[in-house]
Amino acid sequence: MLEIRNLTKIYNDGTVALKNISFKVEDGEFLVIIGLSGSGKSTLLRCINRLIEPTEGEILWNGKDVAKADGRSLREVRRQIGMIFQHFNLVKRSSVMTNVLAGRLGYVKPSSSLLHHFPKSDRKKAFEALEMVGITDQAEKRADELSGGQQQRVGIARALMQDPLMILADEPVASLDPVLAHSILGYLEDINKNRNITIMCSLHYLDLVQQYSSRVIGLRDGNLVYEGSNAEIRKMTDGEFKEIYGEEAVRVNAGSLTGGDNA
Amino acid sequence: MRNTKIIKIPLIAAPFAAVLSAIVPGLGQLFSHRIKRGLLLFFSFISIIGLFLWRLTLLAHRELTYADKFVKSFSRQPMFVIFISAVLALLWLWIIYDAYHVAKGRKTKGIGIFTLVLLLFFSLGWQISEIDVYKMVKEFPDAWPPLSRILWPWEAAVTRDTSSVEAKAAILADDSVNPPPIPEYIEGKPYIKSTPTYGNMSTLDEKNEAVKGSVLHLEGSGFEPDTVTFIYWEDSIGNEFRPRQDGEYISLITDADGSFTFDLVMPYRLTPPSAVGQQIHHVHARQTSDVGPLKPSEPLLLTIELMLETIFMGMMATFFGIILAIPLSFLAARNLMSGSWITITIYYIIRTIFNITRSIEPMIWALIAVVWVGLGPFAGIIALTIHTIAALGKLYSEAIESIDPGPIEAIQATGANKLQTIMFAVVPQMIPPFVSFTIYRWDINVRMSTVIGMVGGGGIGFLLVQYIRLLDYKSAGIAVWFIAITVAILDYVSSKIREKFV
Numbered sequence: 011m012l013e014i015r016n017l018t019k020i021y022n023d024g025t026v027a028l029k030n031i032s033f034k035v036e037d038g039e040f041l042v043i044i045g046l047s048g049s050g051k052s053t054l055l056r057c058i059n060r061l062i063e064p065t066e067g068e069i070l071w072n073g074k075d076v077a078k079a080d081g082r083s084l085r086e087v088r089r090q091i092g093m094i095f096q097h098f099n100l101v102k103r104s105s106v107m108t109n110v111l112a113g114r115l116g117y118v119k120p121s122s123s124l125l126h127h128f129p130k131s132d133r134k135k136a137f138e139a140l141e142m143v144g145i146t147d148q149a150e151k152r153a154d155e156l157s158g159g160q161q162q163r164v165g166i167a168r169a170l171m172q173d174p175l176m177i178l179a180d181e182p183v184a185s186l187d188p189v190l191a192h193s194i195l196g197y198l199e200d201i202n203k204n205r206n207i208t209i210m211c212s213l214h215y216l217d218l219v220q221q222y223s224s225r226v227i228g229l230r231d232g233n234l235v236y237e238g239s240n241a242e243i244r245k246m247t248d249g250e251f252k253e254i255y256g257e258e259a260v261r262v263n264a265g266s267l268t269g270g271d272n273a
Numbered sequence: 274m275r276n277t278k279i280i281k282i283p284l285i286a287a288p289f290a291a292v293l294s295a296i297v298p299g300l301g302q303l304f305s306h307r308i309k310r311g312l313l314l315f316f317s318f319i320s321i322i323g324l325f326l327w328r329l330t331l332l333a334h335r336e337l338t339y340a341d342k343f344v345k346s347f348s349r350q351p352m353f354v355i356f357i358s359a360v361l362a363l364l365w366l367w368i369i370y371d372a373y374h375v376a377k378g379r380k381t382k383g384i385g386i387f388t389l390v391l392l393l394f395f396s397l398g399w400q401i402s403e404i405d406v407y408k409m410v411k412e413f414p415d416a417w418p419p420l421s422r423i424l425w426p427w428e429a430a431v432t433r434d435t436s437s438v439e440a441k442a443a444i445l446a447d448d449s450v451n452p453p454p455i456p457e458y459i460e461g462k463p464y465i466k467s468t469p470t471y472g473n474m475s476t477l478d479e480k481n482e483a484v485k486g487s488v489l490h491l492e493g494s495g496f497e498p499d500t501v502t503f504i505y506w507e508d509s510i511g512n513e514f515r516p517r518q519d520g521e522y523i524s525l526i527t528d529a530d531g532s533f534t535f536d537l538v539m540p541y542r543l544t545p546p547s548a549v550g551q552q553i554h555h556v557h558a559r560q561t562s563d564v565g566p567l568k569p570s571e572p573l574l575l576t577i578e579l580m581l582e583t584i585f586m587g588m589m590a591t592f593f594g595i596i597l598a599i600p601l602s603f604l605a606a607r608n609l610m611s612g613s614w615i616t617i618t619i620y621y622i623i624r625t626i627f628n629i630t631r632s633i634e635p636m637i638w639a640l641i642a643v644v645w646v647g648l649g650p651f652a653g654i655i656a657l658t659i660h661t662i663a664a665l666g667k668l669y670s671e672a673i674e675s676i677d678p679g680p681i682e683a684i685q686a687t688g689a690n691k692l693q694t695i696m697f698a699v700v701p702q703m704i705p706p707f708v709s710f711t712i713y714r715w716d717i718n719v720r721m722s723t724v725i726g727m728v729g730g731g732g733i734g735f736l737l738v739q740y741i742r743l744l745d746y747k748s749a750g751i752a753v754w755f756i757a758i759t760v761a762i763l764d765y766v767s768s769k770i771r772e773k774f775v
Contacts, residue, residue: 056682059686061682061685061686085688085689085690086688087688088685088686088687088688089687089688090688091686092686092687093683093686095679095682095683097679098679099679099680099682099683100680100683101680101684101697101698101701101702102677102680102702103701103702103704103705104697104701108697112683112684112687112689112697113687114687115684115687115688115689115690115693115697116687116688116689117688120690120692120693123693123696124692124693124696165683168683168687171687172687172688178686
């Protein structure tokens with residue numbers, strides 16, 4: 011279980027990205043974060059595994075405060091939390107296999123991993139992860155030879171290698187076309203339901219949010235402005251939507267995927 | 274609001290703007306808020322006038338007033354003076370017209386007026402750089418003898434052993450007491466005798482005019498029949514040279530019996546003061562002929578030797594350059610050094626040193642290195658290394674700056690430690706540009722080391738310059754060919770390797 015208490019992030023240049031945010035994520039949830047670009051979604055996700063240092067507040071991960079963790083204990087928390095990214099963040103010139111195996115770096119002996127040596131069991135595991143996302147035949151290709159959808163599947167396989175309890179997904183489908191978006195979110199839904207891995211995912215398109223989320227939180231200018239169940243988001247009113255996406259936003263719903271970006 | 278354009282109204286009336294631009298070109302435009310246009314026209318106009326006056330001064334440096342200079346220059350290069358004066362006047366009128374036009378608030382493009390400015394700069398440039406197409410075409414035949422030898426030098430690449438047949442006779446110079454005896458005749462051996470065996474050398478009188486020496490009657494026998502035979506003179510301290518008679522080197526052809534006769538005027542020779550006592554010179558008759566198989570000539574062997582030296586010079590300079598450039602490049606990468614004011618200061622200092630060092634050509638560094646460690650390849654290596662550090666340092670640091678932070682983030686998120694993150698996310702991104710830049714630099718360094726020898730930095734350039742100065746264009750041609758072949762091969766190989774890594 012993850013509990014965020016009074017989380018604030020102020021960047022060095024004075025930008026306030028998160029203002030005193032508190033919420034809880036229960037195990038097994040598919041929590042979707044919505045909000046305009048710049049509303050603090052990415053900052054929030056990166057504060058949870060400390061890719062970004064929070065300024066104030068507590069991040070309680072199964073009772074331990076991640077905000078205070080350092081060195082070894084921080085790395086232990088990180089390996090329990092997988093992450094996938096909008097731009098996939100694969101090492102482009104390395105093979106797909108190497109990219110997937112990198113998911114084990116938190117577990118293997120550092121000295122041997124530096125020479126790209128991984129135990130046999132890890133290689134088998136990597137193969138299974140690639141099988142799960144259906145790209146075993148691409149294992150020896152360079153990552154940048156793959157299409158966008160395939161690269162994101164490699165990203166998912168890498169996250170799965172960590173045996174994570176939770177996966178953070180930072181706009182995982184924003185660089186993909188609508189069909190691929192459903193395919194990728196389908197994998198995440200499968201992981202969430204069948205492996206009982208908590209998912210925390212930021213999304214832009216309301217119909218995707220309505221289809222996949224079990225719960226939704228909304229951010230606006232670093233403030234938590236919305237919290238609702240899947241049933242509630244399905245009934246979301248224009249007023250509430252404008253509250254999150256701003257006065258100028260136009261409601262987008264089913265069919266919006268071909269219509270452009272957020273709002 | 275962003276589409277709103279603020280229209281500035283000209284400060285003065287159009288005719289007045291024209292008058293202002295007539296007095297100071299561009300001033301009228303300035304008053305019409307066309308500041309860039311006004312300044313550009315002003316500075317173009319005065320720099321053209323300045324350049325023109327400079328050329329007039331050079332063309333007529335004895336004349337005192339500009340009017341006289343103008344007249345004199347006109348008589349020397351009428352086309353140039355008329356053309357520049359006319360176009361300059363046209364430009365002046367155009368600027369006045371333009372000021373009027375602009376002050377009226379009309380739209381202007383300025384292509385015409387700036388074409389005129391460019392035309393003036395181009396014509397001045399033509400005259401300043403002394404371009405002479407007529408001379409270039411007319412005197413092309415002068416370039417042909419060296420060019421043809423350089424283009425096809427291969428006759429000089431091979432040689433044969435020579436064997437020589439010779440005989441010599443002793444001559445007493447500037448004395449007649451105790452002349453040496455005529456050589457002993459041995460049956461079947463080449464033989465030469467001189468009558469008499471003494472005489473006076475040619476000398477110079479007080480007016481530095483040649484005074485002919487005594488005539489020696491030479492008789493030779495026992496040589497190869499019908500073969501070219503050269504006469505050599507050996508002075509009293511053993512130095513040998515080919516004497517000339519009537520301006521030509523002496524060469525004879527033996528008759529069918531292998532004999533010859535020749536009347537030799539004793540040549541002019543300064544003997545050193547250390548040579549005291551009886552001055553015994555020798556006269557030689559020599560026939561040389563090629564024998565044995567073809568073998569590589571000395572210029573060819575030297576060229577190959579120095580070409581290898583050159584390639585290794587380039588390699589060593591690249592090697593030292595890499596070793597020193599890698600650590601420095603991290604200090605010159607903005608993304609790594611933007612942390613505090615201390616690091617950013619280091620960044621700026623290193624960047625500045627890189628830029629200054631890089632802007633000084635390796636040839637100039639070589640001149641300094643030659644003073645430092647003396648002539649030879651080591652000086653060349655120092656020069657190339659200095660330049661390589663700066664060039665590679667800049668390229669490497671730019672590669673570090675352009676690294677994608679995404680994978681670093683992703684690897685960190687897996688729980689990897691710092692070293693693992695570097696190995697898995699940073700190194701794979703750095704290898705391709707590093708390898709590519711390094712090979713490219715090696716290529717450049719070998720190319721540079723072919724010429725760095727010209728200033729004494731070792732390598733093949735040293736040899737090339739020597740051959741050119743000796744007017745030995747065939748040997749120079751061999752060196753040129755080897756440089757061209759090596760550079761072409763290297764170019765191909767380096768581009769192939771770089772392709773693999775990009």
